[in-house]
Amino acid sequence: MDADVLKAIEVSNLHMVAPNSLGKLLAGAQRKDIPARTVTHREGDTNPHLELVVSGVVRVFVRAPDGRTMTIRYCRTGSLLGAVSLFASDFSLPASLQTLTATKLLSLSPERVRHMVNEDRKVALALLEELSQRVLTFIYQIPDNAFASVRQRMARHLLDLASEGASAHFAAGLESGPELVIKASQSDLAEAVGTAREVVVRILRELRHEGIVHTDRTGIVILDPARLVQEMRWNISS
Known part of the structure; x- marks a missing residue:
């Protein structure tokens, strides 16, 4: 793995996965170089995905019917994008994702990730930790956005x-x-x-x-x- 990918993994929830399992998890993963101001996923998308932010900044935002937008999360190096899409039934992306700067992403295979969740307890725990953090973050933002x-x-x-x-x-x-x-x-x-x-x-x-x-x-x-x-x-x- 490239040094920048290893650095991103070290600050992500995937750091708890053993090297052997990590190698299996990342097999077939694809690097993507995304220009700034690019919408990578749109609200309503149903495709499962899991991406690691290697470098750059991605914002997750929602759009009101009148066209106004509000950012609900900023994602930097080590952030995982799309974990919920792998496990939620009838998934539909509730927000859009846009790069704020030139961004490097590592796109993992959804099928391989699901397989490794069943094979390795630490992979499952890493993604549970990720999902738990997302839930808590959004709960904390309720009073922030509402009041x-x-x-x-x-x-x-x-x-x-x-x-x-x-x-x-x-x-x-x-x-x-x-x-x-x-x-x-x-x-x-x-x-x-x-x-x-x-x-x-x-x-x-x-x-x-x-x-x-x-x-x-x-x-x-x-x-x-x-x-x-x-x-x-x-x-x-x-």
């Missing part, structure tokens, strides 16, 4: 788009760190949080005046990540 203000959703997505692991770093109580630069347009942010571009412009202006971010032609620089983490809390008293 949070647009500004609070903006704060979460700005941190999500920053360097990998930034949210955990600052949520742990660290008050300082290197500058975090986000390469995203105002239209991209509006799509991600399900609002109008004009609202994003207003919120960025507020954050800039409060010293939380700085904006210029190169992107958005997060100056005070700890305050963005505080913004994410939709119910401060809880």
